[in-house]
Every structure is written in C-alpha cells, then in structure tokens.
Amino acid sequence: MQQLSQNLSANLAALDRMFGPSADYYAKEITIYHCKAVILLFDGMASLDSLWTLLLDAASRQAPPVQPGQCCTGMQAYELILHDSAFPAENAPVEDMDELTKRLTAGMAVLLLDGCAKGIAFSVQGLKFRSVGEPSGEGNLRGSREGFADLLRVNLSLLRRLIRSEQLVQEAAQADTGMRTEYAICYCKNKADPAMVQRVRKTLAAAKPELLLDSSYFVPWLLPGKARLFTPVSYTERPAVAAAKLCEGKIVVLVNGSPSAMVLPALFCENFECLDDYASTAVFSSFLRVLKYISFYLTVFLPGVFVCLAVYLPELIPPQLLYRIEAAEKATPLPLFAEMLLVMLILEVIREAGLRMPQSLGHSVSLVSALIIGDAAIATGLMSTPVIFVASITAIAVFVTPSLYEPATLLRLGVVLAAGLAGPVGLAGAFFAFLLSLSGTACLQVPYLAAHPFPQRPMAEDGVIRRNYRRLSQKGFNIWQRREEKECKGRRNSLFPHWH
Template identity: 90%
Template sequence: MRQLSQSLAANLAVLDKMFGTSADYYAKEITIYHCRGSILLFDGMASLDSLWELLLDAASRQAPPQQAGQRCTGPQVFELILHGSAFPAESEPVTDLADLIKRMTAGMAVLLLDGCAKGIAFSVQGLKFRSVDEPSGEGNLRGSREGFADLLRVNLSLLRRLIRTEHLVQEVAQADTEMQTEYAICYCKNRADSAMVIRVRKALAAAKPELLLDSSYFVPWLLPGKARLFTPVSYTERPAVAAAKICEGKIVVLVNGSPSAMVLPALFCENFECLDDYASTAVFSSFLRILKYVSFYLTVFLPGVFVCLAVYLPELIPPQLLYKIEAAEKATPLPLFAEMLLVILILEVIREAGLRMPQSLGHSVSLVSALIIGDAAIATGLMSTPVIFVASITAIAVFVTPSLYEPATLLRLGVVLAAGLAGPVGLAGAFFAVLLSLSGTACLQVPYLAAHPFPQRPMAEDGIIRRNYRRLSAHDFNIWQKREGK
C-alpha cells in the first residue's frame, strides 16, 4: 500500500483526489508549534468540538522548548505530540494511506505534519447510533433489558461490561469486501477450543462476500458444502445471552452495522431454551420446555398427519369428527390435500406482508386476513373450517420457537406433500428425512443433535427437564469438554 509522503501538499493532493467530491470530507490546514499541518476527518463521524479541546486548545497553552530563531520541524512536532505531551493521541502512528483511511472511517481525526511521513490519530469519535434498547424479537420477563446497538464498538463494550475477566478476547478485523466492514470475534481464551478459534478466524479472513451487512453473511464460508435445512448457528441481539454463550466456550461474531450476534456452534436443544428458564422455578421451566418441543413437532407434522388420516386412514378418526370433516369437504371444490397446501401458503403470504409493510398499516393486514379472507373463504365454500383450523394451529405454534421458523415452514410443506402423495409411507419417509437432516448437521465438529456436555451423554440436569439452578451451578459447563465427574 502507498506510504505517506513527507510533503504535506502531496498527501493532501492524494486525499483530495480520493475524497474531494465527498460532502463529508473535512481537511483543515493549521499551524501547530510553528509547523504546518492539516487535520483530516469525516464530518459526522468525528467530533470537532472534542478535537479542538484536545488538540488546539492544549497546543495554544503549551510551548515546545526551542532555541531562538528556530522553528520545530515536522518530525520534532510529531515526537513531541506523540511521546512528549499529554495529548490523548493513539499510540500507533499512521504510516500508510490504507491505515489513514481506516482510522478516518472509524471516526478518528488524523493530524498530518509537513516534513513528516507519519500521522497522528486522535480518538474523537462522534458517531450517531441507535440507543441500547430492548430487542423486539427476543422477549423476556426477567433479566437484562439491554440489546445490541448497530455500532460495533458499543456492542463490544456491552460484552466487556458483563464479562469482567482477563480471559475475554475481542479480535477486530476488516472483511475482504469493497466496504471494508469491521467484524469482531469474541471468546474466552480459557474456555474456547483454540483449534476451533483458529479455524473460525481463518474462515472469516478468507471470506469474500460482496457485501457484509450482518453476521449471517459469513455462514456460507463457515459452513461450506451441501444445502441444509437446519443451520447449526444461532443469533441473538441480547448481550446477556451472548455473554452466557461465551462463558460456555462458544464463539460470538459481531459485525459493524448490525445488532445481530452470531453464536458458534449451536445445538438443536438450545432453540427451546431462553433466559427466563433460569430465572423461573425448575418445574415451570421444564413445563415450558416440553410445551416448546410439542409446539415444534405440531407445526411440522400436524398438517401432514391430518391429511394422511383424512385421505388414507379415515377409520382412525372418531366417527363424529369424521362426519364433520366429510360434510365440510363436500362443500369445497378442492381436494383436502390441495386445500391444505393453499391455506398454508396463504398464511405465509399474510405473515410476510405483515412483517415487511409499514407498522402503521399492520392493523389493515390483520383486518383483511382475519375478517375478509378467512370468513369469506368459508362462507363461499372455497375452504373448509377443519383445514383452516389445523393450519391456524400450526401457524401459531411455530412462533413458540421463532429461531426455527425457517426450517419448520419448509418442513411443514414437505411433510404435507409427502403425506398427500404417498399417505402413511410418505409421512414415515418425511419423519426419517427430518431426523436425517438433523443428525447430518454439525458445526465446528460439534453435532447439531449433540447432548449438552459434548461429546458424551445427555445433560440430565439441563435437558428437556431442568433441575434446580443451584445444582446446575455446581458443575462447570463447557461445550468442548465433558463435565467433571461424568
């Protein structure tokens, strides 16, 4: 990369050619300690008030030692400011053009001096960012209300405030993209597997996404190969959750500009857990976990089981219920199999419309979908009440485990197709296909279906049934190691 020149005019000419047409580029020539220099920054990212207070005001009150009739040269002023004064400058000087641009785009101000081929950076960031609010997608009754912001440095400070130990490591690097987006790898060096940390670091350094707007953009490079329904990574916008995962030995990846933190590796059973599980009683937490497991399997298999029983095995349905289903289906023009697929697709369209449209129009979607589409479809005989009832149950049950929404939706459609086309054989085949998809998924050599204390036996104290938190705290948990005494 091009090195900085000793000529201030040459450096300013290069920068003016690069950023001269940008409205936020700010270059102010000054004289400090009788030496010509220039302050460089991007307006809106660095605070001018802080800069003048730190640099110019202090320089006006401090005179460098010099002989009469002699002026300080650029290298002398550089050494004086960087090492011989109380100016809060960055310890590492700016030596090349790439480093200069990196510091400026990070919100720093850079001082260039005439006759010196190095610059001095000042941390006077004045970046505007969204406040640390509660995440809207991860609701909890107890615990912290803080959520990650969009600025990477703010998110790193939130993690550091929770994990106050020397073992926490936060490695910041720039992605190999046109945008040069920063990302961070966070882990505890005494808990995370060093080989897996190196593997993740190399994978992210080798990744070349066209754009990097979220941590999920790294997944194709972290998990290359075949297409998969279940992705063995999880995401969170809560610093408390990310801190808990780091203390379990996991690796957290944060990207500048996104509040979503990616956690590596993730287990299937963790989709049925939340922070409230450990703040509530063990009995109630166990009940909620069982309810979440039941809801997930309902949303995946209930429509397919209903189609299979109604079309291929009606003798297994109670007579009174069977008569009502038959009477409702006689009034509809479509077969039950096609009707179920149509209702599921319509519900997905309604869900997507409610998610993407402006919030001010959200009530209109609910009104149109509930009163007009649902009531009119039944009244005109286009759809039957049992089919809409079953599809509605599955649509609601999927929101109990929102992290599994994407695979659950695709699996639900696949199970309905298999059950409608092949009956009980197709339903059984779909079940084994789901099981095969789960068992064939892994991340960083940790199977997706691995028990909590990888790689030995299931974690009886904190599985589907949770034990008392005092008992859980008696054993240190690390995802890479067996638990002591097991």
C-alpha cells in the same frame, strides 16, 4: 500501498484525489508548534468540539519556546506531540494511505505535519448510533433489557461490561470486501477450543463476500457444502445471552452495522431454551420446555398427519369428527390436500406482508386477513373449517420457537406434500428424512444433536427437563467437553480394546 510523503502539499493532493468529491471529507490547515499541519476527518464521524479542545487549546498552552525567526520541524513537532505532551494520541503512527483511510473511517481525526512522513491519530469519535434498547425479537420477563446497537465498538463494550475478566478476548478485523467492513470474534480463552478459534479466524479472514451487512453473511464460508434444513448457528441481539454463550465456550461473531450476533456452534436443544428458564422454578421451566417441544412437532407434522388420516386412513378418525370433516369437504371445490397447501401458503403470505410493511398499516393487514380467512373463505365455500383450524394451530405453534421458523416452515410443506401424495408411506419417509437432516448436521465438529440428544437422554441435567439451578451450577457446561470426552473414550478404546 502508498506511503505518506514528508511534503504536506503532496499528501493533501493525494487525499484530494481520493476524497475530494466527498461532501463529508474535511481538511483544515493549521499551525501547531510553529509548524504547518493539517487536520483530516470525516464530518459526522469525529467530534470537532472534542478535537479543538484536545488539540488546539493544549497546543497553545504547551507551545515550546523557539528563537525568533525559527520554527519546529515536522519531526520535532511529531516527537513533541506523541511523546512529550499530554495529548491523548494513538501510540501507533499512521504511515501509509491505507492506514490513514482505516483511521478516518473509524471516526478518528488524523494530524499530518509538514516535513514528517508519519501521521498522528486522535480518538475523537462522535459517531451517531441507535441507542441501546430492548430488542423486539427476543422477549423476556426477567433479566437484562439491553440489546445490541448497530455500532461494533458499543456492542463490544456491552460484552466487556458483563464479562469483567481477562479471559474475554475480542479480536477485531476488516473483512476482505470493497466496503472494508469491520467485524469481531469474541471468545473466552480459558473455555473456547483454541483449534476451533483458529479455524474460525482463518475462515473469516479468507471469506470474500460481496457485501457484509450482517454476521449471517459468513455462514456459507463457515459451513460450506451441501444444502441443509437446519443451520447449526444461532443469533441473538441480547448481550446477556451472548455473554452466557461465551461462558459456555462458544464463539460470538459481531459485524459493524448489525445488532445481530452470531453464536457458533449451536445445539438443537438450545432452540427450546431462553433466559427465563433459569429465572423461574425448575418445575415450571421444564413444563415450558416440554410444551415447546410439543409445539414444534405439532407445527411440523400436524397438517401432514391430518391429511394422511382424512384421505388415506379415515377409519382411524372418530366417527363424529369424521362426519363433520366429510360434510365440510363436500361444500368445497378443492380436494383436502390442495386445500391444506393453499391455506398454508396464504398464511405465509400474510405473515410476510405483516412483517415487511410499515407499522402504521399493520392493523389493516390483520383486519383484512381475518376477514379473508376467517369469514369470506368459509362463506364462499373455497375452504373448510377443519382445514383452517388445523392450519391456524400450526401457524401459531411455530412462533413458540421463532429460531426454528424457517426449517419448520419448509418441513411442514414437505410433510404435507409427502402425506398427500404417498399417504402413510410418505409420512413415514418425511419423518425419517427429518431425523436424518438433524443427525447429519454439525458445526466445528460439534453434532447439532449434542450434548443432550432427545430422546436418548431426556432426563439430562439441562435437557428437556431442567434441574435446580443450584445443582446445575455445581458443574459448568462447556460446549467442547462432550466432544473431548468422546475423543478420549475413542482413544482409550483403541488402546485397550480388551476392556470391552
């Protein structure tokens, strides 16, 4: 760690070696309080107009009287600026090159004085960032329209504006990467579990990702070990959703340069909830939640059940429907099992193409895909109408729960493979594997199926069926309370086994 020198020329030479070739590096030699100095900043990150207004104009008005032929020393000018002036300077001095680089890359301007081994930082950030707008990936009818921006400080201010309490803690740190990306851990200290907060803090500090461009890059360190279908963390771009999760005792991780906030731990039932559930009536919200559960299980199991019934158990299908399926399959060269897999893969290709290509070409993708699957595939006899119908229903149903798109897609393919190769036995095995993957998932000692596992407690206060919001508000929900209740019950059972 290179310390700053009292010699201004030596400091400038060291900085020229570090940032000299960079086009955005700006160093301006000035005289302030009759002392030689230099202003350092990165062009486009600090506001020059604010800097000159705050520093040079104020210095000209507040210049201390000196005797003819004399000038202030660097330490005298440093003390005058930091303690005896109205300059909006940072309280903490800059004493080494690492701290100087950190302040410059944060958009601050740093003043170095000749004869002083300390620098003064000024908060004159002029960073350009995407404006705060509504996120496109999370649609809501009611509630806030604000979405997280790409700048970390802006996102932290959005959370502070919603949670106006001293309980909100926002800890900022730099990741151990070459990019030195800044991230923040947010939690409410009166609700979050201190042990879990400390665990997350240590894990993120010890993580060494090659790059850190999003909060999801931390997941392999937070959840090490075996491969899993379901990841017990969630993501949101809405400050209102993040604030609600913080009030439930959860931990939110934000990364500079990304509008996506990671919330942990997450529960399986939360994938079927949204902000509109609490702005609508309890009856309608409960209906929508049941519909979302049905849609999720349809998108996972419907293609596999269709293949299993049509190939292995045709006697269970109504005769009229069976005759139509049989007539459609006779006109296609592929077996029904292979046909279903082909249609599902084509739908995934179309979905990925529509997601990645420019918006100006999006209509072309929709038109071409409709012609290929809706007309040409059937007209040429490559695919049958029942298979395309079933695959289309599953493709639409998965978008009802977009946060479960990735595991639902993999599970759907796995269920079709198991049902096509092993029939009813494979279908039952796939179902039990699905339950096992759910029950074996946890994050920060909170099971993924807690706090209201379905179907053990489908009529819970805020489970599959939601109660009136006035009744829900009588008792706040904390993500850690159920785990604490279970721990207390376990300790009571071990102390007083005769109670049972």
